[in-house]
Amino acid sequence: MKEMLKLLPYIKQYKLMFLGGIMLMILMVGFELAGPLIAASILDNHIKLGEGNILLRPILYLIGLFLTIKLLHAVVSYFAQIVLVCAGTKAIQQMRHDVFKHVQSLPIRYFDNLPAGKVVARITNDTESILQLFASVIPMFMVSILTIFSITAIVFYVHFWTGIVMLLFIPVILIWGILYKKYSNENNHIKRERNSDMNAMINESINGMPIIQVFNREEQIRDEFEKINDEYYDSAKGLVKLESLSGENLANTIRSIVFAILVYIFAATFLSDSTALTVGVMYLLVDYITRFFNPLFNIIGQLSIFETARVAANKVFEMLESQPEEKEDGKLSSFNGNISFRNVNFSYDGKRDVLKNINIEAVQGDTVALVGHTGSGKSSIINLLMRFYDPSDGAIYFDDQNTKTIDKQNIRQFMSIVLQDPFIYSGTLMYNVRLNNENISEAEVLKALEDVGAGPLLDRLSDGIHTELAERGATLSLGERQLISFARALAFNPKVLVLDEATSNIDSETEQLIQYAMNVVSKNRTTFIIAHRLSTIQHADQIILLENGEIKEQGNHKELIALGRNYSTMYNMQMG
Numbered sequence: 001m002k003e004m005l006k007l008l009p010y011i012k013q014y015k016l017m018f019l020g021g022i023m024l025m026i027l028m029v030g031f032e033l034a035g036p037l038i039a040a041s042i043l044d045n046h047i048k049l050g051e052g053n054i055l056l057r058p059i060l061y062l063i064g065l066f067l068t069i070k071l072l073h074a075v076v077s078y079f080a081q082i083v084l085v086c087a088g089t090k091a092i093q094q095m096r097h098d099v100f101k102h103v104q105s106l107p108i109r110y111f112d113n114l115p116a117g118k119v120v121a122r123i124t125n126d127t128e129s130i131l132q133l134f135a136s137v138i139p140m141f142m143v144s145i146l147t148i149f150s151i152t153a154i155v156f157y158v159h160f161w162t163g164i165v166m167l168l169f170i171p172v173i174l175i176w177g178i179l180y181k182k183y184s185n186e187n188n189h190i191k192r193e194r195n196s197d198m199n200a201m202i203n204e205s206i207n208g209m210p211i212i213q214v215f216n217r218e219e220q221i222r223d224e225f226e227k228i229n230d231e232y233y234d235s236a237k238g239l240v241k242l243e244s245l246s247g248e249n250l251a252n253t254i255r256s257i258v259f260a261i262l263v264y265i266f267a268a269t270f271l272s273d274s275t276a277l278t279v280g281v282m283y284l285l286v287d288y289i290t291r292f293f294n295p296l297f298n299i300i301g302q303l304s305i306f307e308t309a310r311v312a313a314n315k316v317f318e319m320l321e322s323q324p325e326e327k328e329d330g331k332l333s334s335f336n337g338n339i340s341f342r343n344v345n346f347s348y349d350g351k352r353d354v355l356k357n358i359n360i361e362a363v364q365g366d367t368v369a370l371v372g373h374t375g376s377g378k379s380s381i382i383n384l385l386m387r388f389y390d391p392s393d394g395a396i397y398f399d400d401q402n403t404k405t406i407d408k409q410n411i412r413q414f415m416s417i418v419l420q421d422p423f424i425y426s427g428t429l430m431y432n433v434r435l436n437n438e439n440i441s442e443a444e445v446l447k448a449l450e451d452v453g454a455g456p457l458l459d460r461l462s463d464g465i466h467t468e469l470a471e472r473g474a475t476l477s478l479g480e481r482q483l484i485s486f487a488r489a490l491a492f493n494p495k496v497l498v499l500d501e502a503t504s505n506i507d508s509e510t511e512q513l514i515q516y517a518m519n520v521v522s523k524n525r526t527t528f529i530i531a532h533r534l535s536t537i538q539h540a541d542q543i544i545l546l547e548n549g550e551i552k553e554q555g556n557h558k559e560l561i562a563l564g565r566n567y568s569t570m571y572n573m574q575m576g
């Protein structure tokens with residue numbers, strides 16, 4: 001239930017709308033319950049059975065009143081629905097905003113074990129389920145409880161024993177509700193888990209579609225998907241069975257039992273003149289009893305939606321409460337581009353050190369190349385440099401200021417990165433270069449593209465820099481995506497540049513293009529390159545050879561070749 005309390009701040013933000021909706025619902029209940037009172041009055045006061053004395057005019061008035069009330073009921077329920085759905089949608093809009101904002105503030109570490117599809121499910125599906133709570137379940141619970149109390153009060157007032165019979169059945173229904181909740185919880189939990197597993201899998205399959213198709217894994221992936229889909233179906237079936245059992249069937253059975261008892265009570269009252277009920281009162285009781293059970297069963301029927309929303313809220317709040325990246329107050333007011341790693345150790349999981357005693361001194365404008373076999377720790381060094389993670393031991397200094405004391409956003413303002421598989425967002429070429437940074441003008445975007453050698457690409461695109469690019473740059477070659485990524489780095493004019501060289505086999509012409517772009521962008525900037533082709537880093541100021549997270553060789557190309565150890569072996573091998 002604590003999830004419900006956490007929803008309160010969202011309700012509070014739109015409290016006037018929610019209150020308005022609830023007031024309208026209370027009016028609705030009033031109109032709904034007035035109907036039987038009017039009918040009873042017609043029967044008892046204006047149709048005197050056996051006396052041949054029917055007063056038509058008051059009956060017409062009362063029928064007019066009855067119809068007016070019905071009309072008002074319809075109008076009020078229309079507006080109540082609109083106001084509550086709008087308030088709920090607004091509250092959910094705010095919640096989505098908060099979740100999305102919070103996701104952006106989470107450390108990269110958080111996503112290591114959480115598939116993107118699950119994050120998507122949290123922001124879309126789960127919040128949508130919570131909307132049901134605001135817009136339908138909670139108001140319906142309130143209206144139902146109000147209806148139950150009002151009918152109980154009226155029935156007790158009109159006929160005490162009928163009231164007692166009605167109340168006797170409430171514990172039966174409550175016990176049913178508790179049992180229902182217990183069994184539906186389990187199925188609901190599985191259903192939601194499988195739903196988010198499916199999201200994750202669809203997301204992963206779409207991203208990895210080329211690999212799946214090339215390796216002919218369609219059938220296996222389909223089978224895996226079907227397995228999750230079947231589990232989803234089973235849990236949904238379990239819920240439907242439970243709902244069918246608890247819905248109309250149970251309602252009708254209990255209602256019939258209550259009616260049977262009432263018929264007996266009514267018959268018994270006729271045996272005595274003093275307690276005999278009038279036709280109007282009997283009609284009133286029968287009508288109210290029919291209405292009395294509806295809200296009770298409505299509550300039980302909505303428990304499954306309530307449960308789904310509760311589980312969803314739980315998941316959303318779990319994400320909202322996960323620790324965001326720590327914020328440091330320190331700022332780099334000016335930064336020349338000097339970077340040093342001092343005795344840095346690092347572990348992702350707190351158990352295995354993937355970097356051990358790393359020492360690097362890079363002065364402004366230096367190019368530092370990181371080389372080594374796969375898994376040797378090159379990307380981990382970059383992860384620390386970008387402050388996606390922090391060292392377990394030792395420290396990294398930017399111009400003699402420990403980066404741990406500097407606000408991450410502030411540090412990243414001075415850096416740009418070009419990844420080996422550059423990310424292209426759906427949007428125009430201009431958007432992709434300046435990423436919505438209005439401080440970078442259109443002319444600067446054009447110049448950056450020209451400078452890195454993307455002129456021919458610009459000429460080819462029908463709308464130049466305003467051409468819409470496909471999601472993930474699907475319609476561009478790897479080389480073209482890299483050039484855009486270089487232009488992005490250049491346009492942001494960073495002090496520090498990080499280049500993750502493409503490992504894939506690019507042809508020598510593209511390699512030349514990229515080498516040219518690399519030289520343009522890295523000019524006068526401190527540059528860290530993860531290098532796979534040793535031919536591209538011969539002019540680097542420092543080459544660092546890593547093995548199992550340790551620096552094994554460090555120096556410039558000439559020095560390492562002269563050393564005649566692993567670097568020179570690797571270089572000779574690559575040069576054939």
Ligand SMILES: Nc1ncnc2c1ncn2[C@@H]1O[C@H](COP(=O)(O)OP(=O)(O)OP(=O)(O)O)[C@@H](O)[C@H]1O
Pocket residue numbers: 112348349354372373374375376377378379380381
């Ligand atoms: N997010 C992570 N969580 C746990 N371990 C990780 C994570 N990322 C990398 N590792 C481990 O850290 C070690 C160093 O990986 P890193 O990515 O730095 O190597 P690399 O030299 O960049 O390799 P490659 O050239 O293949 O990209 C590897 O053993 C890897 O399995």
